[in-house]
Amino acid sequence: MSTRPDPEPSLQDEAARAGWLYYVGGLTQDQIAQDLGVSRQRAxxxxxxxxxEGLIHVRLNHRIGACVDLExxxxxxxxxxxxxxxxxxxxGSDGVRAIAPAAAAEFERFLRMSDPLVLALGTGRALRGMVDAVSDGIAAEHHRLVSLIGNIAPDGSASFFDVVMRLADKVRAPHYPMPVPVISSTPEENAxxxxxxxxxxxxxxxxxxxxxxxxxxxxxxDAPLLKDGFVTREELDAMQAAGAVGEVAGWVFRRDGRYxxxxxxxxxxxxxxxxxxxxxxIGIAAGATKVPAIAGALTARIVNGLVTDEPTARAVLALAG
Incomplete structure (x- = not known):
């Protein structure tokens, strides 16, 4: 029985990406250092x-080569x-497990910046996977973390996939949850x-x-908003009839990315x-059912960055034409 590759980025993974960027992409070592978020000496x-290690021949002899092409x-x-x-x-693999280490690496780039930043986060399984994969011991007291989405579920409990408090506890950064319902009962209540x-x-x-x-x-x-009880079946049907394909931070948009x-x-x-x-x-998402939503968010530039996996990347490119 063959074994699946470990999703955690290894030293060889980093070397393969650096080699590809240098020998094939034509980047300088300073550019590679900036791209990977490492020092020039490490690059x-x-x-x-x-x-x-023989990773570089006429083409990259490593699985990361296909990923760089898709990027x-x-x-x-x-x-x-x-x-x-x-x-x-x-x-049959879990897309969140595949992308969590890469998403964490992207997030850590900002955590390690010396200038104070305000970092805003949504919620969901992918974001929670990212937060769980963030390295321990990163000092981020000079940054502020804020939620983009309410953290109160329909029954009054805290939203299960809210990540701001979980991340703040890990990196010791000041945090600002959004203490409102994810979706209120009426527009007047929300106001x-x-x-x-x-x-x-x-x-x-x-x-x-x-x-x-x-x-x-x-x-x-299989919309997360339906599965987690934030919308009813009737509400989902009505929004699907209006062209809904995806949502970001609870806000629903059509195939062309318009809310x-x-x-x-x-x-x-x-x-x-x-x-x-x-x-x-930056959007963090993977999975076949998410492809129209990812394509819509990218087309409208709701997100201008993406962390995903190979099958999803190929499907998004095929759908976009």
Whole structure:
């Protein structure tokens, strides 16, 4: 029986990527260091290791080569600022498990920056996987973490996949949860929550975020919003009829990436990620059912960066044409 490759990035993985960027991509060692988030000296050692271990021939003799090709194709097609494609773990594998280490590495790049940042986060399984994969021991007290989405479930309990408090406990950063329902019962109730001064301060902070990390949820029959009890079957049917294919931070959008003006969007708490932001807005998502949602979010530039896996990357490119 063959074994599946480990999703955790190894030293050889880093050397393979550095070698590909140097010998095939034509990047300088300074550019490679910036791309990988390492020192120039480490980038130089990684390039040397790639050659010494025989990873570089006419083409890269390593599974990461296909990932880099897909990253380049997605970046060119959608004008992305950042893109990471994790290796395929095989049929039936968990997409979150595949992409969590790569997503954590992307997030750690910002955590390690010396200038203070406001880091805004959505919720969901992919974001929780990313947070769980973030390395221990990163000092991030100079950054602030803020939630983009409400953290109150329909029964009044805390939303299970809220990640801001979990991450703050791990990196010891000040954090600002969004203490409103994910989706309120009425637009008036939602407006009343947002009129409260403490909520307004959190909303203002989220809107000023320097960096955004969000999951991308599908609006098919297995929609996370339905499975987690935030929308009813009837509400989902109505939004599907209006063209809904995906959601980011609870805000539902169509195939072309335009947000719906009907349905639960009139009652969604938190802050909507506006298309075309001039700062990093990175989507973390993988899986066949998410492909239309990812393509829509990329097309409208709700997100301008992406962490996904090989099968999803190929499917998104095929759908986009």
């Amino acid at each position: 130089q050692r990684l390039v040397s290791r790639a050659m010494a 380049k194709a997605l970046t060119a097609r959608f004008g992305l600022t950042r893109c990471r494609v994790a290796p395929d773990l095989g049929p 009343a929550f947002h009129a409260l001064p403490p909520i307004r301060r959190v909303v203002d902070l989220a809107r000023q975020a320097d960096v955004i990390f969000v999951g991308i949820g599908q609006m098919s029959d 719906l003006e009907v349905g639960t969007n009139r009652r969604t708490g938190g802050v909507r990620v506006e298309p075309g932001l001039d700062r990093p807005a």
